Amino acid sequence: MTLAERARRVIPGGVNSGQRSIPGLTDLVIARTEGSRFWDTTGREFTDYHAAFGPPLLGHNDPDVAAAVSAARASIGLTGVAVTEGEVTLAEQLVELVPSMEKVLLTSTGSEATFHALRLARAATGRRLVVKFQGCYHGWHDSVSLNVISAPERVGRPDPTSAGILPEVLAATLVLRFNDVAAVRQAFADHGPDIAAVILEPVPHNVGALLPTDAFLRALREECTKAGSVLVFDEVITGFRHALGGYQSLAGVTPDLTTLGKAIANGAPVGAIGGRADLMDLFSSRPGGPVFFAGTYNGHPDVVAAALATVRKLREEPVHEHVFRLGDRVRAGLAELYRTLDVPAVVTGYGSVFVSYFMSGPQPRSYDDLLANDTALFVGYRRRLVDQGVFELPLNLKRSHLSYAHTDADVDRLLEATETAVRHTLAEGGAEDLENATTMGGAVR
Structure with missing residues (x-):
């Protein structure tokens, strides 16, 4: 019996917060964190942009x-x-x-x-x-x-x-x-x-x-x-x-x-x-x-x-200067990437936070505007990022974060992986099971 299966036997859903159980990734068990990365119990390494909904601004285990x-x-x-x-x-x-x-x-x-x-x-x-x-x-x-x-x-x-x-x-x-x-x-x-x-x-x-x-x-x-x-x-x-x-x-x-x-x-x-x-x-x-x-x-x-x-x-230390500079790089790089792919997208965020909405039009100003987001593409490309060792939470509308531990090389890899993931998602038709990927689920505090 795997650790994830053991967890589901004694913990409702196998996790201790409502948005930690991700459809398609239910066997993910975290073993170690350091800097901009985490590792699971199978030894897979991930560059982490989810960052536990944002706390480790300095990076994991500073x-x-x-x-x-x-x-x-x-x-x-x-x-x-x-x-x-x-x-x-x-x-x-x-x-x-x-x-x-x-x-x-x-x-x-x-x-x-x-x-x-x-x-x-x-x-x-x-x-x-x-x-x-x-x-x-x-x-x-x-x-x-x-x-x-x-x-x-x-x-x-x-x-x-x-x-x-x-x-x-x-x-x-x-x-x-x-x-x-x-x-x-x-x-x-x-x-x-x-x-x-x-x-x-x-x-x-x-x-x-x-x-x-x-x-x-x-x-x-x-x-x-x-x-x-x-x-x-x-x-x-x-x-x-x-x-x-x-x-x-x-x-x-x-x-x-x-x-x-x-x-x-x-x-x-x-x-x-x-x-x-x-x-x-x-x-x-x-x-x-x-x-x-x-x-x-x-x-x-x-x-x-x-x-x-x-x-x-x-x-x-120049923490904010570093993460703001990387954030600008990510947002500019993603915007150019989507233009190259001819994918309607609005890339936005602030400082170390970034997100891509797959929709046309100006910067969204209210939640109503976000109803136009292509949820299948949003969730689907993030699921495919996992296969490349890059982790952005594959739930609809969720932001991503940079930390002091992230590097320019991490940004380069993120942009490369995103291009591959978006191309594959477009070719394969988006996310398979969106029922649990589109709703609020549980608390994120």
Whole structure:
């Protein structure tokens, strides 16, 4: 019996997160990771552009991060009381770097951070409604677990990603079109006094890369300020990957609360919520705070050490310059490749993130635009990349990532492999089994 078969006997589906089981790759078992690569138990080597949905910005098993974690383990373990010097130092650095953060608390995941952000917003405002945007994902909790990758007929109405969510919970979430300023202003005109929070990924990377317009982000800030609603930027993906100050530092729009995760600790399980001091002081971590906040593993010494080492390297080495340069190379190379093949495609992304949508037209601005993507070609070519030792997640609309460990030679190989994979997919008719490749599946936090 193989390891994958053993896993399926004792783990539902054989994996511990909903999008780790890939149709056509159900026997894949990971044995080792290093730098820009991973290896499976059969010895196959893959150049990794999936990157666990984005955390290892420095590359897998970065030696400086590993050394910092090892050193922490030699001196301190989890006590679950008071605070450590590392937690204080990390909080100080986050407050220094991220424009919106006056105070900050650590969690173990991004989903926990966004959960706490919305609970806090409702407590602070005494209001009921939350606004989210089609195509944005904010974690597994009920109030925002809807309308991510929706079928065309589900766009424009509640589309929960899971069974078991109460209808009255779904009814308290308004779903709007991303980049639609008019829809935002109308929602506030209709519901402003009852809107507790607006939450968004400033770049909706859970459907690839929809880039926001300046007018859209500024309209959100304006409407939230006028209505007294809490603006939440979910920067679990964009934070630290795109800039040390998050995407908000690039956009020049400051939210009231920000959530972080993923690249902040290069793969260690961490999340963070921070923002205005008057809001953050409502949490029960401050005696008398009315909004309950707890977590046994919050601020775990291993995780804090990983985050501090990651932030230090991001500040001291040309990490962003490197991954942004490679990202530009990849996007330009892919765009030229598709022109040569006469394949309609829009290549987009930001910095170290890239994605190819197989469709005609200008840069997509909302999820509606992405319904034109050729899913069979998108999933099919990525499945064929696997045979060439290149891994981009073969699920519809999923983004790909570059790390500090990737090289120009990796980019050259990616472009070569992509050309071969796309040619074969066109010749052979796309992906064979798309039923599980086109939907949201499970959480990606």
